[in-house]
Amino acid sequence: MSAACLQTRELCVGYNRKTLIGGIELNLRRGEIMTLIGPNGAGKSTILKSLIRQLPLTGGAVYLDGRDMAALGERDVARKLSVLMTAHLRPELMTCFDVAATGRYPYTGRLGILSKEDREKTERSLELVHAADLADRDFTQISDGQRQRVLLARALNQEPDVLVLDEPTSFLDIRHKLELLAILKDMVRARDLAVVMSLHELDLAQKISDWVVCVHGDTIARQGPTEEIFTSEYITELYGAARGSYNALFGSLELEAVSGAPEVFVIGGGGIGIPTYRRLQRQGTPFAAGVLGENDLDYPVAQALAVETVAERPFRPIGEEAFHRAVSVMERCGRVLCPVAEFGEMNEKNRLLRELAWKAGKLEE
């Protein structure tokens, strides 16, 4: 790995000379995406604004390619670092080409007249973000997703080593979120860029980042490779999500389980039970689920939402012990639901459970 191209030493950031977050030590390398995550108002944007000199530092230093940024001239920084910030931009009478072309600013002369090369580079940047067809459109007349792509083209047009993005996916629908991040990932590989950004979509952060920085309280709560940070317990704790839980493997969020004695027993498995668990949770009905292998698709959701989950160890057919536990739980429930229709060697005992329920008149279709 190459040396860090954006680095901070004991960086302190804040407003009006008051430090909000201190002791920030970041090392961003080329070809790497670093993502800041953390609850709203934790100071992700404050850190990014300080990195790009929009806010004065309250302490410490930021180094760009090993040189203290405070000592660098505007143009030197502009040629190495470009941004995509959340400011709502409504420039007057500018086409998307014009907006993307502003990225050439640090390279043009006294009057800022674009050379042939500048124009070609601008066109190429628009192509990179799949926005070549937007070139002649008015920037204020296109959709949010298109606008973010054009602004990304603008940032790339500046030919930076480091790209700083503040919540680039907010206000975008799911298709445009994925599109933007896919383009970003390509760019990082193709141009060996270093990217630091803030995201509040945890699922996306987990999938795109190489390095994750958790901003919480007055400090960096934790940072490390994505796999180390994204554990269910830690993320739930970071966000103080007392009324729900976060599943690190799926990157999904679940609401908290309904409490109380289970009223319904759900015979699930293979992912088929999940819609039922969610429906019962929404209706506020406490339920139990079983019998599920611990490697079953249903298992993490049942764990999060059911009052009680009867489970069998992974890769095994349901055994006697688990079956009897399920029977005793089922006896306490007034109703039984069985969305599963297929039974084989592994869940043969679930078929027996279903028959018992039917005989007891508890089974509902």
Place this chain on the structure above:
Amino acid sequence: MRDDRLRYAAALALLTALTLGLLLWNIGAGSVDITLGEIADSIWRMTGIIWTIRLPRVAAAAILGGALSVSGFLLQTFFANPIAGPFVLGISSGAKLTVSLVMVGFLSRGIVISSMSMVAGAFAGSMISMGFVLLMSRRVRSMSMLVVCGIMIGNICSAITDFVVTFADDSNIVNLHNWSLGSFSGTSWENVRLMAWLVGIALALTFLLSKPIGAYQMGEVYAQNMGVNIKRFRVELILLSSLLSATVTAFAGPISFVGIAVPHLVKGLFRTAKPIVIIPGCFLGGAAFCLFCDLVARTAFAPRDMSISSVTAVFGAPVVLYLMASRRGGRGGQS
């Protein structure tokens, strides 16, 4: 891209032709009918009505009109607000106040005031008003509120000006009153020379700033990231726009709506807001607009002169109204 350049060239040519045409028309039209031959003769010999009265007035209208609309363009860029201008933001009124203070103070002691001290007074007043507007702009984010603040500042300044006028000698009041309504009449060649220098220098400096002005149109954050030294740039922009509008106020009194209406019309004509073409475009457009308005002021109810401000208001205010109506609420509030 080719089309754009052609369009810019054509628009600039059109504005130049318009300005020149209006210049000639202005020189020719008036209470005394004059033939082209007589005009040429008067200019050649540098005497007569044409040379001593009409020509300086026409030159002043062109130079000051241009200065005013460039000043408006700068303020609109600075505040990211399409309806900002030296008049609505109270900057012209601030200049008016200090100039009347200077006039009353000097004249009552029998001191003859030089044009330069008028300009200096106007510049000081502009900067004071500008200071207030800047203070306000930190607190209010919406563009309509900023304009309301500007109008308030303008009203306060006008009220104090009236107060000053009340205590002026009778002989000064006529002078002061005529001036404070706004007029290009009574301009001397000495005045024209001074205003041409001031406006010429300010305009050249503004033109050299067209690159950062273009960046600033993208908002402060992006401008900074592109490599603009924001602090220095803001100071430069404020000084230049104040100098331009102060020069106008010192020589012709406060003139309304030129600063908003002309840049907007010019941007529409060029279909761009790129400063490198809009700055010269605004100057020519402002010159043509004020020449036209002055022509109306002089000839509509001849031999009576109307105040220039009432004519510019008649033609400029509808443009401003249209602008406000077409914007639907205050969305340009990012700074």
